Amino acid sequence: MTEPLKSPAPSRIQRRNRARILEAALDVFAQHGYRGATLDQIAESAGLSKPNILYYFAGKEEIHVTLLHQLMDNWLEPLRQLDPDGSPLEELLTYVRRKLEMSQAFPRESRLFANEILQGAPRIAPLLEAELKPLFDGAAALIDRWAGAGAIAQVDGRHLIFSIWATTQHYADFEAQIAKLMGPDAPREGAAEFLNGLYTRALAPDQS
Incomplete structure (x- = not known):
């Protein structure tokens, strides 16, 4: 039986960009709340394009939920x-x-x-x-x-x-x-x- 292919581990650049997006999003969400925050604001704060943001996350909600999960673990x-x-x-x-x-x-x-x-x-x-x-x-x-x-x-x-x-x-x-x-x-x-x-x-x- 053939084993399913494993997804390749993210590269150093991918890990860095993902962390960069989450750090920028934390600033934006903390300042504007979920409803007031936009992907454009997150992209600008991260210094990345909006399509680049969407390469790593499906949308604003996924970014927000990721941050909340990280927060709860530490909190x-x-x-x-x-x-x-x-x-x-x-x-x-x-x-x-x-x-x-x-x-x-x-x-x-x-x-x-x-x-x-x-x-x-x-x-x-x-x-x-x-x-x-x-x-x-x-x-x-x-x-x-x-x-x-x-x-x-x-x-x-x-x-x-x-x-x-x-x-x-x-x-x-x-x-x-x-x-x-x-x-x-x-x-x-x-x-x-x-x-x-x-x-x-x-x-x-x-x-x-």
């Missing part, structure tokens, strides 16, 4: 790293710090994800169900066990995770507003210290 890693055997308060404070660091290091990716969710998650809904929900449910259950054992304050794990997402990713999703209100460097200087203190006080177990 969920801090939640995966919650250690059930670690110190509960330290594990959660470390999670807050990692999420803040990611929002500050990858603001475009955060805005890409936020824009997709605001539109009802039409392109990422299957990924949310398959990857995020089981991880979210597991992390929330772990937090609930820690709270039930008195290792942290009595909190609802689900709402705590939502709160951490809101307070950390705000620094990426509303970066322009924060810069206008506080100056371009101020948020980075004080955010980590503030959030560490906030969640330390909120999660410290009842000593009474």
Whole structure:
């Protein structure tokens, strides 16, 4: 029986051009959202022709979905790293710090994800169900066990995770507003210290 022919591995130039397109698209989608972005804008930002873009991707949607899949894989890693055997308060404070660091290091990716969710998650809904929900449910259950054992304050794990997402990713999703209100460097200087203190006080177990 003849084995099916394998597709040749992409060349160095093809890999470089594909990465170039995705990097340019990330800028365009983060600035304009999915609906406002066009292939012409992506091509201009990448310094490639529109036909060249379509050689690597079927269209705007495929580029967008590719970026979302890459984002989700990296974005969920801090939640995966919650250690059930670690110190509960330290594990959660470390999670807050990692999420803040990611929002500050990858603001475009955060805005890409936020824009997709605001539109009802039409392109990422299957990924949310398959990857995020089981991880979210597991992390929330772990937090609930820690709270039930008195290792942290009595909190609802689900709402705590939502709160951490809101307070950390705000620094990426509303970066322009924060810069206008506080100056371009101020948020980075004080955010980590503030959030560490906030969640330390909120999660410290009842000593009474």
